[in-house]
Amino acid sequence: xxxxxxxxxxxxxxxxxxxxxxxxxxxxxxxxxxxxxxxxxxxxxxxxxxxxxxxxxxxxxxxxxxxxxxxxxxxxxxxxxxxxxxxxxxxxxxxxxxxxxxxxxxxxxxxxxxxxxxxxxxxxxxxxxxxxxxxxxxxxxxxxxxxxxxxxxxxxxxxxx
Amino acid sequence: xxxxxxxxxxxxxxxxxxxxxxxxxxxxxxxxxxxxxxxxxxxxxxxxxxxxxxxxxxxxxxxxxxxxxxxxxxxxxxxxxxxxxxxxxxxxxxxxxxxxxxxxxxxxxxxxxxxxxxxxxxxxxxxxxxxxxxxxxxxxxxxxxxxxxxxxxxxxxxxxx
DNA sequence: TAGCTATACTTGAGGACACAAGGATCATAG
DNA sequence: CTATGATCCTTGTGTCCTCAAGTATAGCTA
Numbered sequence: 001x002x003x004x005x006x007x008x009x010x011x012x013x014x015x016x017x018x019x020x021x022x023x024x025x026x027x028x029x030x031x032x033x034x035x036x037x038x039x040x041x042x043x044x045x046x047x048x049x050x051x052x053x054x055x056x057x058x059x060x061x062x063x064x065x066x067x068x069x070x071x072x073x074x075x076x077x078x079x080x081x082x083x084x085x086x087x088x089x090x091x092x093x094x095x096x097x098x099x100x101x102x103x104x105x106x107x108x109x110x111x112x113x114x115x116x117x118x119x120x121x122x123x124x125x126x127x128x129x130x131x132x133x134x135x136x137x138x139x140x141x142x143x144x145x146x147x148x149x150x151x152x153x154x155x156x157x158x159x160x161x
Numbered sequence: 162x163x164x165x166x167x168x169x170x171x172x173x174x175x176x177x178x179x180x181x182x183x184x185x186x187x188x189x190x191x192x193x194x195x196x197x198x199x200x201x202x203x204x205x206x207x208x209x210x211x212x213x214x215x216x217x218x219x220x221x222x223x224x225x226x227x228x229x230x231x232x233x234x235x236x237x238x239x240x241x242x243x244x245x246x247x248x249x250x251x252x253x254x255x256x257x258x259x260x261x262x263x264x265x266x267x268x269x270x271x272x273x274x275x276x277x278x279x280x281x282x283x284x285x286x287x288x289x290x291x292x293x294x295x296x297x298x299x300x301x302x303x304x305x306x307x308x309x310x311x312x313x314x315x316x317x318x319x320x321x322x
Numbered sequence: 323t324a325g326c327t328a329t330a331c332t333t334g335a336g337g338a339c340a341c342a343a344g345g346a347t348c349a350t351a352g
Numbered sequence: 353c354t355a356t357g358a359t360c361c362t363t364g365t366g367t368c369c370t371c372a373a374g375t376a377t378a379g380c381t382a
Contacts, residue, residue, distance in 0.1 A: 016293030019305035026311035028234040073189040102360040132177030134310040144180035149295040150187035263330040
């Protein structure tokens with residue numbers, strides 16, 4: 001008997017749970033695939049790419065490390081390590097801040113810019129294939145709207161009433 | 162200047178990318194919070210819970226390890242390690258298969274059943290709070306439908322045409 | 323029967339990330 | 353000017369998970 005548990009059992013009749021489970025599975029499936037393609041072709045993690053693209057679109061192609069952390073939803077220590085990697089590949093550099101010597105900027109190097117531009121098209125195509133292509137234009141907008149209502153930030157002070 | 166990069170820059174006008182980025186951020190934010198609550202109250206990982214609940218709803222409260230892996234979207238080795246943990250806590254046990262001695266079943270113990278039943282309500286409430294409550298009944302169904310079109314499984318043989 | 327391939331599972335090594343603790347700098351209040 | 357507290361960043365440690373490799377069993381073919 002071949003295993004026929006094809007999909008995560010949708011173990012509940014509650015639509016909220018069904019939606020949540022699909023959300024979880026879809027995330028796992030898509031990011032796994034996206035990651036492995038990005039890794040294979042460009043030697044980048046999904047988080048690496050995420051950081052690079054944020055820098056790419058930032059003013060002066062630089063960002064404070066802490067802002068970077070918040071925008072890609074990593075902790076400060078996560079960013080330190082991730083940037084360590086990107087620095088040793090020469091994709092980003094450090095810059096000090098004159099007005100506040102606590103902060104260090106991460107700056108995209110020329111190589112970093114090039115890397116982003118190389119990686120971008122195929123990655124966007126992958127996203128389109130695995131994600132976007134499933135929906136009509138109208139559905140995309142609606143999906144974006146629905147997802148936009150979810151917490152998109154650290155819910156740090158989740159204090160129970 | 163306080164940091165005002167509140168949200169991940171939505172760096173593209175393309176709705177597909179916007180939706181994808183929100184999907185990514187929402188996943189990070191929600192699972193982080195969900196995890197930390199589950200951990201704090203019940204000493205369970207999100208994956209632990211996921212595995213336990215799958216077993217809970219399975220016939221005979223047992224499942225082949227491989228099927229478990231597929232349904233929670235972990236690799237075989239991931240499941241081995243995860244179950245090691247749950248076994249040492251006494252929440253699941255092993256059982257051999259008579260007809261095929263390669264397979265081992267993971268079985269929920271009494272303690273495991275109890276654990277699931279303890280954890281379930283608060284976890285479902287958390288999901289409702291962080292996820293479900295953002296949507297009307299109709300929106301939930303629609304969201305579930307949209308998410309259901311995404312790949313929910315390993316796209317192992319993603320062979321380009 | 324032997325041989326080949328596929329499947330189920332485990333183990334070693336390594337990566338990505340979190341948390342906690344510590345150092346440096348800044349801002350504010352006495 | 354000093355004390356206090358907040359903010360930015362790094363480092364030590366540990367956890368979860370993956371990949372690659374290895375073992376054991378199953379089943380098919382000749």
